[in-house]
Amino acid sequence: MNGTRGYHSGLVDLASGLISREIFVNEEIYAQEQERVFARSWLFVGHESQIPNPGDFFASRMGEESVILCRDRAGAVHVFLNSCRHRGMKVCRYDDGNTTVFTCPYHGWSYGTDGALVGVPFFREAYHSELDRAKYGLVEVAQLCCYKGTVWACWDAAAPPFLEHLGEFSRFLDLILDGWDGREGQAELLGGVQKWIIPCNWKWPAENFSGDTYHNISHRSVDLVGAGPSGRSRRDYSELSASRRLHVAIPDRGHQTITYVLPRDHQPQPAYQNSPEVAEYFRHCEEERRRRPGANSRLIGAPGEIFPNVALLPRQPRTLAVWHPVSAHQTEVWRFFFVDRDAPRAVKNFLRDYYIRYSGPAGMTEQDDMENWNYAHAASRGVIARRYPYTYEMGMGHAVADYEWEGLRMPGRVVDLTKAQASEEPMRNLYRRWAQFMEADSWDELATWRREAAREGLAAQ
Amino acid sequence: MSDDRVAQLLLTQEIAQFLYAEAELLDERRHDEWLALLAEDIRYWMPMRRNVKFGDTEREFTREGEDISWFDEGKDTLTRRVRQIQTGIHWAEEPRSRITHMVSNVQLLTVTPDAGMPREVTAKSRFLIYRNRVETETDLLVGKREDTLRRDGDGWLIARRKIILDQNVLLTKNLTFFF
Amino acid sequence: MSGIVNVRDLAVGTRVMLGSGAEVEIVSNPKDGVWLFARYLSSADDAALVGQEDMIFAQDVVEVRS
Numbered sequence: 198m199n200g201t202r203g204y205h206s207g208l209v210d211l212a213s214g215l216i217s218r219e220i221f222v223n224e225e226i227y228a229q230e231q232e233r234v235f236a237r238s239w240l241f242v243g244h245e246s247q248i249p250n251p252g253d254f255f256a257s258r259m260g261e262e263s264v265i266l267c268r269d270r271a272g273a274v275h276v277f278l279n280s281c282r283h284r285g286m287k288v289c290r291y292d293d294g295n296t297t298v299f300t301c302p303y304h305g306w307s308y309g310t311d312g313a314l315v316g317v318p319f320f321r322e323a324y325h326s327e328l329d330r331a332k333y334g335l336v337e338v339a340q341l342c343c344y345k346g347t348v349w350a351c352w353d354a355a356a357p358p359f360l361e362h363l364g365e366f367s368r369f370l371d372l373i374l375d376g377w378d379g380r381e382g383q384a385e386l387l388g389g390v391q392k393w394i395i396p397c398n399w400k401w402p403a404e405n406f407s408g409d410t411y412h413n414i415s416h417r418s419v420d421l422v423g424a425g426p427s428g429r430s431r432r433d434y435s436e437l438s439a440s441r442r443l444h445v446a447i448p449d450r451g452h453q454t455i456t457y458v459l460p461r462d463h464q465p466q467p468a469y470q471n472s473p474e475v476a477e478y479f480r481h482c483e484e485e486r487r488r489r490p491g492a493n494s495r496l497i498g499a500p501g502e503i504f505p506n507v508a509l510l511p512r513q514p515r516t517l518a519v520w521h522p523v524s525a526h527q528t529e530v531w532r533f534f535f536v537d538r539d540a541p542r543a544v545k546n547f548l549r550d551y552y553i554r555y556s557g558p559a560g561m562t563e564q565d566d567m568e569n570w571n572y573a574h575a576a577s578r579g580v581i582a583r584r585y586p587y588t589y590e591m592g593m594g595h596a597v598a599d600y601e602w603e604g605l606r607m608p609g610r611v612v613d614l615t616k617a618q619a620s621e622e623p624m625r626n627l628y629r630r631w632a633q634f635m636e637a638d639s640w641d642e643l644a645t646w647r648r649e650a651a652r653e654g655l656a657a658q
Numbered sequence: 659m660s661d662d663r664v665a666q667l668l669l670t671q672e673i674a675q676f677l678y679a680e681a682e683l684l685d686e687r688r689h690d691e692w693l694a695l696l697a698e699d700i701r702y703w704m705p706m707r708r709n710v711k712f713g714d715t716e717r718e719f720t721r722e723g724e725d726i727s728w729f730d731e732g733k734d735t736l737t738r739r740v741r742q743i744q745t746g747i748h749w750a751e752e753p754r755s756r757i758t759h760m761v762s763n764v765q766l767l768t769v770t771p772d773a774g775m776p777r778e779v780t781a782k783s784r785f786l787i788y789r790n791r792v793e794t795e796t797d798l799l800v801g802k803r804e805d806t807l808r809r810d811g812d813g814w815l816i817a818r819r820k821i822i823l824d825q826n827v828l829l830t831k832n833l834t835f836f837f
Numbered sequence: 838m839s840g841i842v843n844v845r846d847l848a849v850g851t852r853v854m855l856g857s858g859a860e861v862e863i864v865s866n867p868k869d870g871v872w873l874f875a876r877y878l879s880s881a882d883d884a885a886l887v888g889q890e891d892m893i894f895a896q897d898v899v900e901v902r903s
Contacts, residue, residue: 389726523764564750
């Protein structure tokens, strides 16, 4: 595929910047996605802070399917399909907890936390001891990766390892997982995963979080009352206005993000003056962050998307969302919220209050996003509507590789939004990758960077 | 009937009428008057619910002030939410939803100091909220409320509301209304 | 007590009779109401089982002994 007219009949036409409405509303396309995208991609399952002890489990989801994230007696992490190998009943219908076995209520088959089939009623009598129990452990994912506490899993053994899949996007995932002071991997989840249903295709929120800087008008109501994304009452307004705002798209991976780059000599401003403990905590963190080597000290996180369906917001609020497909017309959102594990209680509470107010179904900002996705989807379903593709032409041809500002290089293809305000480079990046997944027969075709590396290797000889 | 029982009866009726009047304000979108019924130090909390193993009751609800919940608000944030609706450009609530709050099963749990001269009351009620939006969007939300009400002149202020919604995965796309 | 037994809440150390005539002592209880981990104290038909630990299916439990 040459990256221009993608997905067979050109549903994703990047030469012209037009994408068909069918990709959102067509039920056959949705069905194909389950095989071609969700069954082959790395998917977010949970965080190790949810399963700290042996026997701990968290019922999660990969695509449409229920999975169990658990830690076995030896302390190893597993992700299993939540379905008894005998006749399919869910072996876990609790949201989370601690257990020694997962027992199926239908015929009583029982599995250890390592997935092994340990209990088969009447094994000697009814099965004459002939059943090969080793064949019937819980179905386990082909690959699993724990990265700074986050747990990712993939059903496809041929997929590249997680970090390779992440590529140069890893620094943006680090922004949400590293400490506010720059220490590695300090994030833990606040208790409580928000789960709710939205009446639209999963790709609406996926593209929004890929980098929609164009839609702030829809959040005007929350800006007016304070605590919105562009309100001057935002704590970090002075920082953001001193920064370069960028779109960064990692081609060949389908990950992209908005990000802010601080000037080289930027001094942090005092903040949270109403709460001395909180103010001091963040002052200390900012100072530490500037001290540490590494480019991330100059990055301020903003909405981004890891292909296919994980949205990051590393900053304010600090949250990760997964857009689980339910049908072409419905998505179940799971929202996870992070804090630094050793932050003082007062700081965690302060952040928590903000998170609840901003994100989720009671989030004053997220509510308007969902309304738009809901009715954009509904309006795309008709016969006439589907004849009119969407324009994703904004800023076509204006992204650059090798972007650098005051000594900081950014990876991938970058659009400087300082004047431009918005672009659709992130969306084009997302859908280019999506079209590749829909067309490719295997990861041999999808891991395009490996072919390029091989070619470069040959050329160097 | 003893004086005490009569006082209980009258107080229960008075509290029920208060809750009905509150529901009327919300249904009629008289949000400023509704805000005036909230104490300045109100806590308004709607925990999330988990499916937990029999007996594991501590983990069924997310914890107030510690975990993520659906709502965990004070008067300031409730006021902001009202102001957001009143901008007329809060698209999630523009055009406005049609909404009916049905309140029932009003029970007095505690009365301080006594039903004759109550200063503070805790009351439990059930709710059924019917919300209809735009063309065919319809939500039915059912659950319980545990309220602490404080005497204020001839009336009452809501000092605390815990909302127990009977859902795990939230089945409505947003919570732009009040319980 | 005999008849149908809810094994869910049986404490570790409880002795139960199985339909096979064996007596076992509960070593751990996953509290799923379906299985117990137990050690054989006696067996009517297979002496080799005595002292061994095994998973016991709820339907095999006929009586709580202690």
